[in-house]
Amino acid sequence: MTITKKLLTSAVASALLVGSAQAEISDNTVKIGYLADMSGTYRDLAGPNGQTALEMAIADFGGKVNGAKIEVVSADDRNSPDSASSTARRWVENENVDLIAGLVASSVTIAVSNILEESGKLGIVSGSAASSITNEHCTPNHIHYVYDTYPLANGTASAVVKEGGKTWFILTADYAFGHALEGDVTRVVEENGGEVIQTVRHPFPTSDFSSFILQAQSSGADVVALANAGADTTNAITTAGEFGLTQSGQTLAALLLFLTDVHALGAQSAQGIQLTTGWYWDMNDETRAWSDRFMEKTGVRPTMVHAGIYSSTIQYLNAVKATGSDDAQTVRKQMMDTPINDMFAKNGYIRKDGRMVHDMYLAEVKTPEESESEWDLYDIVRTIPGEEAYRPLSESKCKLVTQN
Amino acid sequence: MTEILGVPVAVLSGQLMLGVINGSFYALLSLGLAVIFGLLKIINFAHGAMYMLGAMCTVLMFDAFGINYWVALFLAPVVVGCFGIVLEYFLLRRIAGQDHIYSLLLTFGIALILQGVLTNIYGVSGLRYSMPEVFRGGMNLGFMFLPYYRAWVIVAALVVCFGTWFLIEKTRLGSYLRAGTEDSQLMQGFGINVPLLISLTYGFGVMLAAFAGALAAPIYSVSPVMGSNILIVVFAVVVIGGMGSIAGAVITGLMMGVVEGFTKVFYPEGSAAVIFLVMVVVLLIRPSGLFGKEA
Numbered sequence: 001m002t003i004t005k006k007l008l009t010s011a012v013a014s015a016l017l018v019g020s021a022q023a024e025i026s027d028n029t030v031k032i033g034y035l036a037d038m039s040g041t042y043r044d045l046a047g048p049n050g051q052t053a054l055e056m057a058i059a060d061f062g063g064k065v066n067g068a069k070i071e072v073v074s075a076d077d078r079n080s081p082d083s084a085s086s087t088a089r090r091w092v093e094n095e096n097v098d099l100i101a102g103l104v105a106s107s108v109t110i111a112v113s114n115i116l117e118e119s120g121k122l123g124i125v126s127g128s129a130a131s132s133i134t135n136e137h138c139t140p141n142h143i144h145y146v147y148d149t150y151p152l153a154n155g156t157a158s159a160v161v162k163e164g165g166k167t168w169f170i171l172t173a174d175y176a177f178g179h180a181l182e183g184d185v186t187r188v189v190e191e192n193g194g195e196v197i198q199t200v201r202h203p204f205p206t207s208d209f210s211s212f213i214l215q216a217q218s219s220g221a222d223v224v225a226l227a228n229a230g231a232d233t234t235n236a237i238t239t240a241g242e243f244g245l246t247q248s249g250q251t252l253a254a255l256l257l258f259l260t261d262v263h264a265l266g267a268q269s270a271q272g273i274q275l276t277t278g279w280y281w282d283m284n285d286e287t288r289a290w291s292d293r294f295m296e297k298t299g300v301r302p303t304m305v306h307a308g309i310y311s312s313t314i315q316y317l318n319a320v321k322a323t324g325s326d327d328a329q330t331v332r333k334q335m336m337d338t339p340i341n342d343m344f345a346k347n348g349y350i351r352k353d354g355r356m357v358h359d360m361y362l363a364e365v366k367t368p369e370e371s372e373s374e375w376d377l378y379d380i381v382r383t384i385p386g387e388e389a390y391r392p393l394s395e396s397k398c399k400l401v402t403q404n
Numbered sequence: 405m406t407e408i409l410g411v412p413v414a415v416l417s418g419q420l421m422l423g424v425i426n427g428s429f430y431a432l433l434s435l436g437l438a439v440i441f442g443l444l445k446i447i448n449f450a451h452g453a454m455y456m457l458g459a460m461c462t463v464l465m466f467d468a469f470g471i472n473y474w475v476a477l478f479l480a481p482v483v484v485g486c487f488g489i490v491l492e493y494f495l496l497r498r499i500a501g502q503d504h505i506y507s508l509l510l511t512f513g514i515a516l517i518l519q520g521v522l523t524n525i526y527g528v529s530g531l532r533y534s535m536p537e538v539f540r541g542g543m544n545l546g547f548m549f550l551p552y553y554r555a556w557v558i559v560a561a562l563v564v565c566f567g568t569w570f571l572i573e574k575t576r577l578g579s580y581l582r583a584g585t586e587d588s589q590l591m592q593g594f595g596i597n598v599p600l601l602i603s604l605t606y607g608f609g610v611m612l613a614a615f616a617g618a619l620a621a622p623i624y625s626v627s628p629v630m631g632s633n634i635l636i637v638v639f640a641v642v643v644i645g646g647m648g649s650i651a652g653a654v655i656t657g658l659m660m661g662v663v664e665g666f667t668k669v670f671y672p673e674g675s676a677a678v679i680f681l682v683m684v685v686v687l688l689i690r691p692s693g694l695f696g697k698e699a
Binding site: 041043045047211215239242248 | 419422483532535548549551633665673677
């Protein structure tokens with residue numbers, strides 16, 4: 001009798017436990033924390049407009065999921081891992097935040113992903129570049145959605161080598177992200193039969209690039225590659241134009257360039273530059289329709305990061321709806337089981353290391369004659385299939401891959 | 405080809421040239437700081453922001469009213485200079501005679517507010533500004549390709565620097581200024597309007613920064629954050645030259661441009677630090693700066 005009673009109680013208790021883990025939304029609220037650089041170097045590519053994209057996704061989803069309300073909080077990470085960590089910790093530990101979205105500077109993302117792993121919450125990374133985020137720094141608690149340095153090097157560098165750019169001069173931003181990109185590019189160049197004849201590392205940030213451009217010119221390399229980002233890249237490109245770098249027969253390759261950077265440069269200075277992107281607003285009717293709505297709210301065209309934030313938020317909310325839960329592992333599994341087909345990606349899927357694999361695009365900046373409007377800037381010259389673009393799992397150092 | 409430390413002389417000549425060009429910007433900016441500090445004893449941490457305002461003004465006046473480069477080169481410093489006079493009249497004047505730290509904090513606060521407000525409106529990616537038509541292209545000097553615009557920067561900066569030095573050191577107005585800051589009560593007694601003189605001096609120092617900004621607009625990325633990076637370097641230049649020394653600021657500015665240029669060839673990673681290294685050495689050996697009067 002007592003045994004049956006005990007059994008019964010434990011059965012009921014465990015049923016309740018399982019139930020609470022799988023089919024319940026904690027405090028009947030799905031709370032999303034948007035953490036990004038809202039005021040510094042990376043503000044324009046994600047920033048406040050990224051939050052607008054997130055809120056568009058929630059509004060399109062209907063504002064509620066399975067009757068639970070959806071809330072958004074946001075904070076400026078100031079590109080500081082310390083500041084971002086304390087915000088993230090407060091959110092997940094005291095304020096019941098279920099998902100951290102945005103995540104731009106790679107150093108911030110790596111710090112926050114550790115907190116997510118400790119607290120068992122979920123993060124979706126849309127802005128960061130470093131491929132290490134789903135390699136040596138992978139956790140079961142985050143997803144890297146939009147792009148990383150691996151396809152940037154793969155797309156742009158291999159295309160340029162194949163077009164005959166055999167000798168390379170790499171100008172690198174002297175910090176972790178630049179070094180990673182320089183490494184990825186060197187590998188791709190050498191694999192394709194090219195040679196890196198000189199690398200120069202410039203301080204971050206640098207405003208005057210004339211000295212480095214002069215060194216690039218006197219190196220005689222076929223290709224001058226920029227392994228930097230943001231204002232460093234736009235400054236270097238402007239100076240290269242002024243000093244007639246491309247007129248003298250050298251090719252300029254910018255390895256990480258966002259639509260906002262190209263827009264700042266304008267078609268006149270940026271024409272002919274090849275770059276790799278995860279998405280472009282003017283690819284088809286679906287992307288244009290969404291971008292028009294985005295532009296109505298923000299006044300600008302979206303970057304790939306903005307589109308990725310929208311898409312990933314919809315995917316997340318769909319997974320919460322389907323499972324009836326906001327538990328990180330339940331939702332992540334559901335997201336991994338669901339192929340992504342929307343305006344951002346076709347047949348995209350999330351691997352067990354957290355990498356969202358989708359097609360990438362090699363684009364070329366239009367000439368002022370071809371460009372019909374302020375934001376009409378890219379010609380998509382090649383689609384790089386997802387499988388080819390991203391680091392294969394066989395080369396992965398991620399603990400989630402190597403342990404199984 | 406002749407080489408020095410494995411670097412061809414032609415490359416070094418090119419870098420020397422570029423060093424002088426960058427030095428011209430340093431000279432213009434540190435000159436304004438030196439004028440403001442030397443005459444008013446204000447440590448103007450808003451100087452970088454004024455440089456940024458000069459550049460932003462040039463771009464925005466073109467976008468909104470189609471004002472061309474030549475007019476902007478004159479108008480932007482005037483507009484920003486007037487803004488500086490307003491700041492002096494309503495804010496800086498109230499802390500005159502207090503410890504230096506007050507003017508430093510006040511101007512730093514002003515700089516942060518300006519930067520924050522403009523970032524909110526214009527973002528940080530940079531505004532587009534095209535090179536004026538006459539400056540497109542450049543000349544081949546044999547050892548390097550020199551864009552016409554960079555040559556113009558040297559000429560414009562040197563003319564303005566020399567003019568400023570001449571105005572302050574060699575004219576009657578300049579002597580009033582120097583005397584007014586030395587002993588304002590005595591000068592008031594002579595019937596000279598010292599407060600007005602001080603407002604105008606601050607406005608003039610700010611104008612120099614805005615002029616550098618307007619000069620930078622066609623070649624550097626123009627954004628609300630462009631002033632914050634250059635400010636610290638320019639302060640180092642002023643300290644090396646000797647706080648308040650006008651000729652010292654100009655000569656040191658040019659010299660530091662060249663030192664930085666050569667570092668970019670021999671050890672590029674150190675190019676952001678080299679000016680501070682020089683500053684440390686100068687302060688150890690000659691605390692009043694290269695051209696400062698021994699205290």
